[in-house]
Amino acid sequence: MSARALLSPARIAAFATAFAFVVIVFGAFVRLSNAGLSCPDWPTCYGKATWPGHEHEIEHANANFPERPVETHKAWREQVHRMIAGTLGLLVFALALIAAWRRRVLVAMLLIAALAAAIGVFLYIKQEYAASALLSAVAIALPLLAALRLDRAAPWRIAVVTFAVVIFQAMLGMWTVTLLLKPVVVMGHLLGGLLTFSLLGYVALRLGTTQAPTAQQRRLQPMVIVALVLLAVQIALGGWTSANYAALACGADFPKCAGNWWPMTDFREGFVLWRGIGVNYEGGVLDAAARAAIQIAHRIGALVVFGHVLATAVLAWRRGLPRLGALVAALLCTQVALGIANVKLLLPLPVATAHNGIAALLLLSLIALLVRVQAPPAPSPAAASLRQAA
Template identity: 60%
Template sequence: MTRPTFITRPLLRNLAWFAVAFALLVIVFGAFVRLSNAGLSCPDWPTCYGKLTWPKHDHEIEAANAAFPERAVESHKAWREQVHRFLAGGLILTTFTLAAFAVLRRREFGSLAGVLVGASVLIVFQALLGMWTVTWKLKPVVVMAHLLGGLSTFSLLSYVALRLSLAPFGRVDTAALRRLVVVGLVLVALQIALGGWTSANYAALACGTDFPTCAGQWWPATDFREAFVLWRGIGVNYEGGVLDADARTAIQLSHRIGALLVFGHLLGVVAAAWRRGFGRWALAVLAALLLQIALGVSNVLLGLPLPVATAHNAGAALLLLVLVGLLVRLRPAPSPLAG
């Protein structure tokens, strides 16, 4: 006997929001691991010094140091990396459960089943990126892709949760605003990629603690050619970065210019949403945008404190969530799930 829709839909919606919260936790904890320089604290994968957990006792540490002489055990960092892996594994299981549930009820959940299958495929690739982050020793392009993959998974899960929670606006005169929001999402994604590249190349403080100028100048010496070489081969240890000061400065300036472009466009989204009667959504986008800008500037002025730098990653996820929510609210035709 088929279960009534009113039972399955709330269950999937609640599980979807749980997955969104879980994905945010994985993203923030992953940022904490990376920014606390713990990304290579377990030199192997998926184990940590050959253990399911990590070396904690003196005899375990001694054995691990003998087995991995190239990387001395730092237990205060190793637990962070391995716990992050456990959390990522939990998110994979949660996403698979959601996808299986939606596929089984695909007549009711329609295209959302395909979105969740896509999220499941993406999260498997995300796990591979996590492995390559370790085995390729923090290769910047992999670290950047890992961040993008995590936030893309978060966005897909958010889209599902929001589709199950928000009714469509139902008007056809919002097409221009929808296009503005889509462009905004693309710009934010590009800016996140630039942020990941900045972090992976240890360029966050390339200008020192100077803002809005950089090292006392509006345009100091830069090397954009070296700054954006994506592939430098395998076997290099990128911990601490390999670029010189001019290349790191070029990356930092690019991130600042990108932030200015995103800020200008999203102010346009806020104004357009406000004019079309989406005042609450306009304020939500504005609040998330200003928070993210404030966190980014604070990172520079305060010298990249770990709590602020970690919160900057959470702010990116919040901005994506609000923009995806506005996009879902603007869809012009009623969804089969909306009734």
């Protein structure tokens, strides 16, 4: 295979999608192993580009951050996650530049956005929060404007939009640390990672798809979109459950919760999104009733998602897409089994991490199904003119 084929936009997007999956799974591992605050500063870790490892480095770090003694076995996880997330950002930036290539104004907008984001991070470290926020807003807005002005098919515009999402995702990663694991920020960070993964997957699949669907397959599109929406809501509920340490609110009891079909719950308290600033949410701050409400909501959501997504998979099978239908059904059943195992086995780290990974793959399988029931992307006006001239 030639170097040009290896560096095709579809292959770069596919590689970035795979890399985003690694970031998601490793991020889940970091969060579930309670290492989310193992580096109290950002983007450095105890002031280092890596993390304290030698005895004198640990002593120096403990002196500067007495409220958060160094736990080396956790600190490396958090900092490595930041490093691979940064690498993903560079891949997404490269893909956005490819999408906007030969449009000098748009390329310039993307370069300015990258520079604004970098300066914004530097100012944040210097505690110039207002200036940092302004530059971050500019860095996010410029790729969105560039995508609006790009006269290419939807996958190319989405590639540019993804760069804006990655910049915002970096901000959420920063706020996750500086706002002490605030649940709404932790959940947003999870959703931002999955959105990045989904957009990259959509770009890769759309750029690599040329087969047109049948009329019956196209009629499946609304059902697939509903499945994606329901799954996104359920993933958000899962993120909220994890961020509020409510995964074991029912103990090891399933399908009942703490010995009851409907235990004492407090939904109002359980779903307060904003509780102010300055609270350390590590370990959770909610009482048992509020955590039980979150767990019950997640279980009800799982039942709804299971029914609709399974029906979608069966219809896909019947309408000439047996492989995709079987893949969606298999991932769905695996995800449900992992969710039950999380409860019955009291949240073992490998099972809990796999639960996050399979959720991402289930999301990607539904996106693949959506791409398959859509018409292939139309060429840009410039490409159409070249084809007609030839």
